[in-house]
Amino acid sequence: MSATSPDGPDGTEGSGGAGGDTALDPRQLGAYFVLTEAVSLLQHQVEQQLQAEGDISYVQFQLLARLAHAPGPLTMTQLADGVVYSRSGLTYQAGLLEKAGLIARTPSPDDERATLVTVTDGGRALVARVLPGHVQVTRRMLFDPLSDDDLRHLGDIMTRVRDHMRAQPPRSAAPRKRRPKPSRSDR
Numbered sequence: 194m195s196a197t198s199p200d201g202p203d204g205t206e207g208s209g210g211a212g213g214d215t216a217l218d219p220r221q222l223g224a225y226f227v228l229t230e231a232v233s234l235l236q237h238q239v240e241q242q243l244q245a246e247g248d249i250s251y252v253q254f255q256l257l258a259r260l261a262h263a264p265g266p267l268t269m270t271q272l273a274d275g276v277v278y279s280r281s282g283l284t285y286q287a288g289l290l291e292k293a294g295l296i297a298r299t300p301s302p303d304d305e306r307a308t309l310v311t312v313t314d315g316g317r318a319l320v321a322r323v324l325p326g327h328v329q330v331t332r333r334m335l336f337d338p339l340s341d342d343d344l345r346h347l348g349d350i351m352t353r354v355r356d357h358m359r360a361q362p363p364r365s366a367a368p369r370k371r372r373p374k375p376s377r378s379d380r
Contacts, residue, residue, distance in 0.1 A: 235334050242330045247323040252278060252286055254323065257295060260312035261320045266299075268307045295319060 217225060240251045247254070255276045260267060267275075273283045287310060290296045295316035301307035312320075339347065 235331070238330050238334050239327060242326045243323055246326050247319050249319070249323070250286075252276060252282075253290055254320075254327070256283075256286060256290065256310075257312060257316050257320050258324075260296060260310060261317050266309035266311045268301065268304075268309060269298075270307070272310060290316070 216222075236251060239254075243249050243251060243254050249257070256272055259272060259275050269280070269283060269287065272278075272287075273280050276283070278286070287296060287298060291298055293315075295313055297311050297313055299309050299311075301309050336344065
C-alpha cells in the first residue's frame with residue numbers, strides 16, 4: 194500500500210475514498226497501520242498468556258470459548274465463520290482439540306454433510322482456567338488506556354466496521370479452489 198497516489202484533476206493527492214481505486218491517503222494509511230499494530234500487539238500478549246496457562250493457541254481458545262458459550266452444538270461451518278478461519282485449518286485445529294479430549298465431533302443427524310462440535314467437560318475446565326488471565330491481559334492491553342466515552346466510541350466504530358465486513362459472504366461460502374485436471378496432451 195502506498196500513501197501517495199496519482200494527482201487528481203485539481204492537482205491534489207487522490208483520496209482513496211470508499212470504493213476508490215486510488216491509494217490510501219495518509220490518514221487512512223496511518224489508521225490502518227495503527228489498527229493492525231494494536232491488534233498484533235494484543236494478539237501476541239494473548240497468545241503468550243494462553244500458551245503459558247493452557248498450552249493452547251489463540252484460535253484454539255476462540256473455538257473452545259465459542260463452544261463453551263454456545264447454547265448447543267455448532268457445526269464446523271458455524272465455527273469457521275465465527276472465528277474467520279479456513280475450513281481446512283479449522284479441521285486441523287478441531288482434530289488437535291479432539292485428541293486432547295477438549296471437544297467432541299459427531300455427524301449431524303439432520304444433515305449428512307455437517308459435523309456437530311461440542312465442548313467437553315475438560316474443554317470447559319480449560320476455558321475456565323485460562324479465562325481470568327485472558328481477561329487480565331485484555332483489560333491491561335486494550336481497555337486500561339480508554340475512558341468510558343472512548344470505549345463506547347471504539348465499540349460503535351468497530352461494530353460498524355465488522356458489520357460492513359460481515360455483509361460479504363462468509364469464507365466458508367466461497368467455492369473451494371480446484372486444481373485444473375491435466376488435459377490429455379499434458380499427461
